[in-house]
Amino acid sequence: MMLSQRIQANLKPSPMFDFMSRAISNPYHPSANPNGIISLGIAENSLMAQSLATFLSQNLRIPPGLFSYGASCPGLASLYQGLCKLYNGETFDPAVEVENAHLYVTAGCTTLLDQIFWTLCDKGDGVLIGRPCYGGFVPDMSVRSGCVPILVSLKGIDPFSEDAVVRYEEDLLEAQKRGVKVRMLVLCTPHNPLGQYLTNGFRCANGRCYPRETMVEFMKLCQKYQIHLLSDEIYALTTFATRDIPNPTPFTSLLSIDKVGIIDPSLCHVIHGLSKVSPFPIHEIILGFLLQWHSSVHVDISSQSRLFKSYQHNSVYLYPTYLMSRMFSWPSSMAGLVLSTILNHPTYLTDFLKQNRKLLVDRYTLCTNILKAHSIAYMPSNAGFFLWADLSPSMAIYEGTPLEQERALNKRLFEGGVHLATSEAFQGEEYGWFRISFSVDENVLELGLKR
Numbered sequence: 001m002m003l004s005q006r007i008q009a010n011l012k013p014s015p016m017f018d019f020m021s022r023a024i025s026n027p028y029h030p031s032a033n034p035n036g037i038i039s040l041g042i043a044e045n046s047l048m049a050q051s052l053a054t055f056l057s058q059n060l061r062i063p064p065g066l067f068s069y070g071a072s073c074p075g076l077a078s079l080y081q082g083l084c085k086l087y088n089g090e091t092f093d094p095a096v097e098v099e100n101a102h103l104y105v106t107a108g109c110t111t112l113l114d115q116i117f118w119t120l121c122d123k124g125d126g127v128l129i130g131r132p133c134y135g136g137f138v139p140d141m142s143v144r145s146g147c148v149p150i151l152v153s154l155k156g157i158d159p160f161s162e163d164a165v166v167r168y169e170e171d172l173l174e175a176q177k178r179g180v181k182v183r184m185l186v187l188c189t190p191h192n193p194l195g196q197y198l199t200n201g202f203r204c205a206n207g208r209c210y211p212r213e214t215m216v217e218f219m220k221l222c223q224k225y226q227i228h229l230l231s232d233e234i235y236a237l238t239t240f241a242t243r244d245i246p247n248p249t250p251f252t253s254l255l256s257i258d259k260v261g262i263i264d265p266s267l268c269h270v271i272h273g274l275s276k277v278s279p280f281p282i283h284e285i286i287l288g289f290l291l292q293w294h295s296s297v298h299v300d301i302s303s304q305s306r307l308f309k310s311y312q313h314n315s316v317y318l319y320p321t322y323l324m325s326r327m328f329s330w331p332s333s334m335a336g337l338v339l340s341t342i343l344n345h346p347t348y349l350t351d352f353l354k355q356n357r358k359l360l361v362d363r364y365t366l367c368t369n370i371l372k373a374h375s376i377a378y379m380p381s382n383a384g385f386f387l388w389a390d391l392s393p394s395m396a397i398y399e400g401t402p403l404e405q406e407r408a409l410n411k412r413l414f415e416g417g418v419h420l421a422t423s424e425a426f427q428g429e430e431y432g433w434f435r436i437s438f439s440v441d442e443n444v445l446e447l448g449l450k451r
């Protein structure tokens, strides 16, 4: 079969996706599939599935107007109302009030990331990102947009510190020398999978959100070189304190920092989605939100229809709103309705987040107790629903390079019925580290770790 030239670069195995898709297609179930794979390798949270199912069964009301294109894009007015309430609340604490015009809704953050790279960068442009990083960032920036990831080594230093910013600048200058035009810097806060290293005796005690001072340094760097700063804040609502980190660094949204005198606001972009707060990663319910300030991208609209003009909200907001490619990522109106039902309920989301945090702490404690009992080192975590554990002592029995040893250990774990996310999939600098997602039923977690 003839395929396009474009797709050729896409036809190689993905260290993240291969095992993930095999795990998803043979899921463990205590009675229906006891020999299936227990996946502790996917960033999903099923702890509140029952609560959500009950709430939605009782509260979802489907208006006939839902079955129209307009209810999908630009989307339900009630969804925008709920989102503004969320983003103007205490977690994101924006320096400038978030309005409808700041929001761009897509069918999930993956789609949104792809759109952002495609819109803001040209093929061959460099994108700075610290190691390790969420395994999806590299394909999201490279598969369609053709951006070149510049993976910044943070080995031996605190990746959340102002010192780390210097490493990004060094790599930017290095890339420029090679003729690569750097267009963007990507941060993930709270961080996935947890960029901390135990090497050289270094241990970061502060958890996994970038402190405000570090965020400001990143903003200054981006201003200095006139590059975009993308802050992926998808885990913003799942921060928690544990006995390992009783007083974690509080989450600071890029939205909350006043840009005046630091950075041109049009260089700042924040993404968030609800797929990590709850068991929403079913395709129909994934939504992603781009929150951005005034875009300096000016498009000549003088010849365009009044409809286009009216979309533009003073012609400076949300340049992607009127891109034709927006149609490729229109969200489902049903997903919008589900979210607006949750967001606009007077108490549900607050209670949901409280209970979610309680369960996350519970599972974190269970998971770390088991790791400690087996003398497995791990990075303490205080956000998301996973931690980064060092299984490198167990790979010493395998032949080959550290990467080959990690692959052999991963294969062995999979054959034993458990799926974890590897360092390779997350652009890690030290092989043998695995990300363990603990946001599952406690019996399943215990059995998975036993396996």
Ligand SMILES: Cc1ncc(COP(=O)(O)O)c(C=O)c1O
Pocket: 043, 108, 109, 110, 111, 134, 136, 188, 192, 232, 234, 273, 274, 275, 281, 286, 287, 288
């Ligand atoms: C940091 C980060 N950004 C984006 C995504 C993708 O989000 P979505 O499920 O909304 O496509 C993920 C998913 O794991 C993630 O961890």
